[in-house]
Amino acid sequence: MDLGVIGQAAGLFAVTNVDDIVILALFFAQAAGHHGGTVRIVAGQYLGFVGILAVAVAAAFGATLLPPAAVPYLGLLPLTLGIRAGWQAWRQRDGEGGDEVDVRPGGPGVLAVAGVTFANGGDNIGVYVPVFATAGAEAMSTYVIVFLVLVVVWCLAGRLVAGHRLVAATLSRWGHIVLPVVLVAIGVVILVEGGAFGL
Structure with a gap:
């Protein structure tokens, strides 16, 4: 593998996924103390990111798996x-929800994490496609391998952020409010920036 390409791939991944660390920290805080929560988050992050890579690689070879007009609507996920998590947090505050408040007592499920990862990375596809298309097959495989390795690093960073004493205390107290706000904000930004519904 070319070290220059590895460096470029690492830089591209970091620049396009810096916001994921915050989301991962929120997910890890939500899953803290629950058996299997970390595994579900990591699996979901991988599943979502593999989806992003599959679309980007296919598009780089000329196949359009996801029409460009559909990308902004990923913000709906x-x-x-976010609205659902906010509703659950509100019900829990009033003590109405009982056991129904948290659909996944161990934190977010694999598909929820994957969906947020894929939706949040929809704009990354637009960056990856031209890079992959001009890189050639060998360099593109290097990009993919480096990206997949860095997903683990990102998950570790998210967990470290969530585990930091001050951050953990803050997320423990406010995470049930912050997570819905962040998810709704991500969804709105994706919809607005993509011009979904004529916005």
């Missing part, structure tokens, strides 16, 4: 998840 984090928006819906």
